[in-house]
Amino acid sequence: MTALPEDRTTLIGEDDRDTAVQRLQEAYALGHVSHDDLDERLHRVLTAKTHGELVPALASLPEEDAGTTSTIAVAGGRIQRRGAWRVPRMLKVESAFGRVHLNLSRAIIEHPVIDIELQLGTGRAKITVPRDAVVDAEGLHAGWKDSRYKAPRRPRTGGPKIRISGTMGFGRLTIRHARR
Known part of the structure; x- marks a missing residue:
């Protein structure tokens, strides 16, 4: 898909x-x-x-193996993905210090369910999801600040389900739906 x-x-x-x-x-x-x-x-x-x-x-390019996990990791600095990038079925993001910004609004999403596992020490994280995505962040454990996510008033259907899990130390996760 x-x-x-x-x-x-x-x-x-x-x-x-x-x-x-x-x-x-x-x-x-x-x-x-x-x-x-x-x-x-x-x-x-x-x-x-x-x-x-x-x-x-x-x-029509070959799909990634649904059983594989892609990992993006840095000790410090910034992790950023945006534009027409291919989102793997399972994405693991690791950062000890720094900011994370994943923008899935224009990404190529070929799986009905995407699992994103965050392992973050300090720093902020922001995930922008497609307008019609369904977000489940119940598996995320924050040590210091709760995540910010406000489900849309009128949810759209037909989009991917994005499950966010993992741990965040001293930072905050902000999840928002794309405006267009």
């Missing part, structure tokens, strides 16, 4: 385009697309102006 922005006419940014090009190059390097197919897809990505034009160039 690929979760697209509700408004497929939303303009893409350079981050979205760069991420899409990188994904295509990786697929080519792994032998998942031919040289001719790569040229055609790159042309689509480089000339795309909206998400509706960008996503089809990436949609």
